Amino acid sequence: AQSVAQPEDQVNVAEGNPLTVKCTYSVSGNPYLFWYVQYPNRGLQFLLKYITGDNLVKGSYGFEAEFNKSQTSFHLKKPSALVSDSALYFCAVRDWYGGSQGNLIFGKGTKLSVKP
Amino acid sequence: EAQVTQNPRYLITVTGKKLTVTCSQNMNHEYMSWYRQDPGLGLRQIYYSMNVEVTDKGDVPEGYKVSRKEKRNFPLILESPSPNQTSLYFCASSLYSRGAESSYNEQFFGPGTRLTVL
Numbered sequence: 001a002q003s004v005a006q007p008e009d010q011v012n013v014a015e016g017n018p019l020t021v022k023c024t025y026s027v028s029g030n031p032y033l034f035w036y037v038q039y040p041n042r043g044l045q046f047l048l049k050y051i052t053g054d055n056l057v058k059g060s061y062g063f064e065a066e067f068n069k070s071q072t073s074f075h076l077k078k079p080s081a082l083v084s085d086s087a088l089y090f091c092a093v094r095d096w097y098g099g100s101q102g103n104l105i106f107g108k109g110t111k112l113s114v115k116p
Numbered sequence: 117e118a119q120v121t122q123n124p125r126y127l128i129t130v131t132g133k134k135l136t137v138t139c140s141q142n143m144n145h146e147y148m149s150w151y152r153q154d155p156g157l158g159l160r161q162i163y164y165s166m167n168v169e170v171t172d173k174g175d176v177p178e179g180y181k182v183s184r185k186e187k188r189n190f191p192l193i194l195e196s197p198s199p200n201q202t203s204l205y206f207c208a209s210s211l212y213s214r215g216a217e218s219s220y221n222e223q224f225f226g227p228g229t230r231l232t233v234l
Contacts, residue, residue: 042227044206090158104149
């Protein structure tokens with residue numbers, strides 16, 4: 001069965017410092033990986049996705065994520081954090097096996113807090 | 117503007133009183149889904165639909181019903197709400213096809229419905 005783990009409930013970063021939000025996954029077939037962000041009182045917004053190809057994926061708002069197949073990880077990164085990046089971040093995975101699409105499975109979320 | 121809308125945004129009700137949360141998308145998406153979000157549990161899928169008249173259970177379907185009579189609408193029905201259904205609910209939609217490429221279509225989410233069952 002497919003699963004996603006976000007090992008940190010909260011990540012605290014000072015503005016201007018690099019940030020990393022961790023995600024590891026488990027799937028039966030080929031993984032399709034996503035990051036979503038949820039700002040307070042808002043729905044989830046798509047940030048970026050990994051399908052195939054280059055292991056470094058660039059997305060919205062200056063975020064990027066690195067796919068590592070051997071470590072089954074898909075960590076979200078940003079070189080310089082902004083206070084406005086403070087939000088709840090969700091990693092999600094969907095796999096494709098046996099000719100059918102699995103459902104999208106979400107991690108429990110990581111709260112990112114960026115202090116001035 | 118491409119969007120997923122949900123109504124109501126906030127609802128307080130009492131145990132046993134039937135309610136419906138509407139969801140509508142204007143992107144002509146085949147796939148629609150309902151999730152509930154609870155602290156420490158992330159998002160869990162309730163029901164999903166791959167097209168009109170095609171629905172299936174997600175991970176936590178007990179106590180919920182859905183219907184998909186039109187492509188744009190996917191209402192969530194709670195026939196007899198209970199306090200353990202107090203949660204934040206999200207509707208989402210995406211493109212869908214039979215091929216593998218459908219697996220990497222991102223989902224578009226509505227703004228959420230905060231439901232309290234007393």
